[in-house]
């Protein structure tokens with residue numbers, strides 16, 4: 363979705379810490395299931411979500427490299443945690459602490475993807491949004507999408523290198 | 537099964553619909569409008585009921601198949617397109633999904649946490665957020681278990697590393713000691729070997745020396761005997777010398793009497809000389825008388841000449857005798873002097889031989905002593921030789937023992953080195969087994 367074509371209200375939505383936003387997608391990231399909390403928080407009805415690409419709730423402030431890391435990780439069969447800022451139907455925004463995992467069939471082949479999202483702590487989203495802003499700025503510095511993403515990915519690796527933690531531990535330490 | 541009730545309901549609605557339709561048709565035909573209107577409402581209601589029943593039926597089917605899959609352990613499926621279902625049925629479908637979402641979230645979380653724990657990464661715990669009721673309680677329990685596992689494995693790793701370290705230090709010390717032991721026992725073996733060889737040499741030399749000493753001892757004994765003999769001879773010659781002195785004294789006396797006899801002979805000779813001189817004079821006188829007496833006296837003159845010749849011969853003989861007596865006197869004087877000298881010498885010899893006798897006695901005694909001590913030395917040497925042979929034997933045993941110690945030390949060193957490696961590997965295994973490395 364092009365950045366300037368989406369409506370943003372700047373209003374933040376939240377959900378309860380004992381709730382989980384659940385969605386499942388096919389291998390291409392098209393939504394095949396979205397739970398009731400998903401529907402309520404995103405403001406979309408089930409019918410509007412089913413079959414749609416997950417980027418339907420993509421927020422323009424999210425750096426691309428995060429989704430690249432997400433896809434690279436889950437496609438390699440591993441779980442990933444990521445703080446993601448989403449955009450509700452009406453342009454409101456909401457932070458989630460997303461846990462995305464591949465679902466395997468009996469032969470071990472990935473058949474779909476699954477995501478549980480929890481309500482993140484404010485300190486964490488604060489730190490993350492600072493980092494994401496930097497990554498996004500890095501991406502915007504490059505005219506070429508691929509170049510931008512490579513640059514921001516490198517930046518993220520550098521940050522992790524400075525912290526001295528693998529990505530998953532870093533995410534949990536926030 | 538519920539289906540049977542739904543089927544029955546479908547059947548009942550079907551019957552109601554059929555009856556309604558028939559009733560509408562027959563009442564319209566008979567012009568019974570009121571009945572027709574009532575039948576129409578019944579028919580409409582039946583149609584609506586049928587539609588709702590379809591929805592319920594479809595919802596139940598969906599729920600049923602999702603639950604059937606879930607009951608087979610397939611937690612991935614969900615009821616979708618709930619849109620049409622409202623109220624209790626809709627809520628039921630949402631609850632089916634919610635239950636499955638929770639269960640799947642729980643199992644995924646538990647899987648991930650356990651997977652990480654299996655790799656020794658305990659930071660990944662079950663996220664409490666999003667869990668409710670017993671799910672949350674179980675999640676907390678598992679998390680507590682993981683936390684305690686974490687601290688325990690940390691302690692265990694720390695301790696086993698420490699223990700490994702301690703063992704390693706000990707075994708390193710042991711290895712060092714073993715190496716030292718090896719070197720020492722090698723040295724010991726060499727020393728023992730050398731001392732064995734040396735002591736064998738010494739034993740041989742001692743044995744030889746003992747024999748030599750024995751020879752010396754017997755030589756000394758001979759010397760001692762010789763000395764004793766000499767002493768005896770010396771004392772014998774001293775005695776002889778004494779006897780000689782006595783004899784010399786005798787000779788002195790004899791010579792003295794000889795001198796005296798000579799002196800008396802001298803006197804006699806003087807007398808004879810005097811007589812000869814008188815005779816000569818007498819003969820001279822006789823000759824003179826004879827000459828006076830001429831012829832008569834001629835025979836007499838011959839006798840007187842004869843007497844004179846005799847007197848001259850006597851005078852010459854006495855002169856010879858005097859000369860010889862003088863010679864005898866000189867000779868005796870010389871003899872006396874010589875005898876005196878001999879006496880002195882013999883005296884000297886006597887005292888010297890006494891001294892020699894005393895000295896040789898002492899020497900002989902000393903020699904006996906020496907011989908005895910040499911015998912002792914020889915015995916001592918023989919016993920030394922024996923002892924040294926023993927030492928050589930012991931040294932041989934020591935060599936053997938040192939060889940064994942050396943082998944053992946080598947073995948020990950090797951083992952400790954292996955043990956060290958083993959400990960390292962063990963600690964590595966322990967730590968990597970609990971994911972601490």
Ligand SMILES: Cc1cc2nc3c(=O)[nH]c(=O)nc-3n(C[C@H](O)[C@H](O)[C@H](O)COP(=O)(O)O)c2cc1C
Pocket residue numbers: 363385386387391415416417418419420421424426429446447448460462463475476477
């Ligand atoms: C299971 C699953 C869940 C996802 N959830 C989100 C989400 O909540 N928000 C989001 O922006 N992207 C989500 N994505 C990523 C999207 O598929 C997509 O990569 C992303 O929105 C970026 O869109 P773009 O590639 O069009 O820029 C999810 C993907 C999968 C497989």
